[in-house]
Amino acid sequence: MKKEQVVNCQFSVWYPIFKKHTIKSLILPLPQNVIDYLLDDGTLVVSGSDHNTQQTNTNSDSDAEEDIQWSDDETTTTVTAPEFPEFTSKVQEAINALGGGVFPKLNWSAPRDANWIALNSSLQCCSLSEIFLLFKSSDFITHDLTQPFLKCSDQDSPDPVINYELVLRKWSELIPGGEFRCFVKENKLIAISQRDYTQYYQHILKQEEQICHAIHEFFSQHIQYNFPDEDFVFDVYRDSQGRVWLIDLNAFGEVTDSLLFSWEELTSGGIISQQQEGPAFRYTNSEVTVQPSPCLSYRIPRDFVDLSTGEDAYKLIDFLKLTKSQQEESEDEEEEENPPQ
Numbered sequence: 001m002k003k004e005q006v007v008n009c010q011f012s013v014w015y016p017i018f019k020k021h022t023i024k025s026l027i028l029p030l031p032q033n034v035i036d037y038l039l040d041d042g043t044l045v046v047s048g049s050d051h052n053t054q055q056t057n058t059n060s061d062s063d064a065e066e067d068i069q070w071s072d073d074e075t076t077t078t079v080t081a082p083e084f085p086e087f088t089s090k091v092q093e094a095i096n097a098l099g100g101g102v103f104p105k106l107n108w109s110a111p112r113d114a115n116w117i118a119l120n121s122s123l124q125c126c127s128l129s130e131i132f133l134l135f136k137s138s139d140f141i142t143h144d145l146t147q148p149f150l151k152c153s154d155q156d157s158p159d160p161v162i163n164y165e166l167v168l169r170k171w172s173e174l175i176p177g178g179e180f181r182c183f184v185k186e187n188k189l190i191a192i193s194q195r196d197y198t199q200y201y202q203h204i205l206k207q208e209e210q211i212c213h214a215i216h217e218f219f220s221q222h223i224q225y226n227f228p229d230e231d232f233v234f235d236v237y238r239d240s241q242g243r244v245w246l247i248d249l250n251a252f253g254e255v256t257d258s259l260l261f262s263w264e265e266l267t268s269g270g271i272i273s274q275q276q277e278g279p280a281f282r283y284t285n286s287e288v289t290v291q292p293s294p295c296l297s298y299r300i301p302r303d304f305v306d307l308s309t310g311e312d313a314y315k316l317i318d319f320l321k322l323t324k325s326q327q328e329e330s331e332d333e334e335e336e337e338n339p340p341q
């Protein structure tokens with residue numbers, strides 16, 4: 001995978017080409033001071049000041065109380081979140097134009113690893129402060145900002161200049177069983193994988209042929225030869241009427257999750273030679289053990305992950321054993337007092 005391919009997969013490159021076939025979205029340039037704020041991993045302070053931009057000022061007295069201020073023990077002073085009045089109003093205007101709820105992204109990634117932090121565990125945002133909370137908690141967003149060209153083969157060539165953008169997509173309730181990832185090599189659709197492989201969806205098994213056919217049609221009519229690269233990965237959604245929509249474009253390489261295929265298989269040419277007609281199609285069927293969700297580890301506080309792998313784990317086990325034996329002792333005592341009838 002070359003740096004050029006990563007550049008081509010930015011939202012602002014593919015969206016104008018495939019606008020008619022994807023979810024309505026707006027792109028706002030990200031000012032440098034906002035980028036600096038997102039990268040500053042000091043105290044997370046979320047100002048509540050943009051919560052009320054849509055409301056009348058009837059309860060302005062209580063605004064100050066609504067501000068959430070978190071500070072960690074090492075910082076003695078509480079830093080106040082910087083305010084970006086101009087950017088905030090532009091974002092709010094865009095959110096309103098998209099119906100009041102948006103799915104936020106940067107040039108490539110959404111903060112999928114941070115949805116646990118949102119109150120409703122959803123990536124749906126109605127204000128810039130909600131977007132900031134997700135972005136500042138996401139490793140995927142930090143990756144976009146700090147190392148977009150990781151794993152590129154042409155590491156010695158200078159990094160292309162990136163203009164960072166906030167992408168706001170109209171919120172759409174997508175049913176996970178309707179999402180598929182499609183792999184294109186030399187402008188040929190070689191493989192399709194169920195996107196959410198952690199679940200078994202009976203309808204996929206029943207409609208395997210229709211799904212594969214619909215996606216292939218969509219590819220040859222709208223996608224093939226229209227993208228600047230000949231190798232890429234695109235994600236689609238097949239809605240309840242059988243209509244196919246483009247959801248995202250990704251680089252053809254290891255930075256993109258190959259789901260039910262391996263990158264070895266996808267790049268070696270084996271899949272193409274096996275499939276004379278149409279792409280290879282893989283989905284989770286009932287016989288396959290259902291996989292744990294790949295984002296599971298992001299939901300557990302770091303200390304707990306460390307605890308389960310590090311030396312402290314033994315202390316925890318000892319503690320649990322101790323508690324258990326104490327519990328058993330007290331149960332024994334109870335049994336003596338209250339013999340079974």
Ligand SMILES: Nc1ncnc2c1ncn2[C@@H]1O[C@H](COP(=O)(O)OP(=O)(O)OP(=O)(O)O)[C@@H](O)[C@H]1O
Pocket residue numbers: 023103105108109110111112140169170171172173174176179195235247248250257
């Ligand atoms: N407009 C939207 N409204 C609601 N949910 C959405 C929307 N767009 C995408 N999603 C959901 O979020 C998931 C991730 O979206 P997307 O592919 O854009 O993020 P990503 O960071 O590029 O992910 P990946 O790293 O897997 O490529 C999608 O699979 C879909 O379930």
Ligand SMILES: [Mg+2]
Pocket residue numbers: 108109248249250
């Ligand atoms: Mg993507």
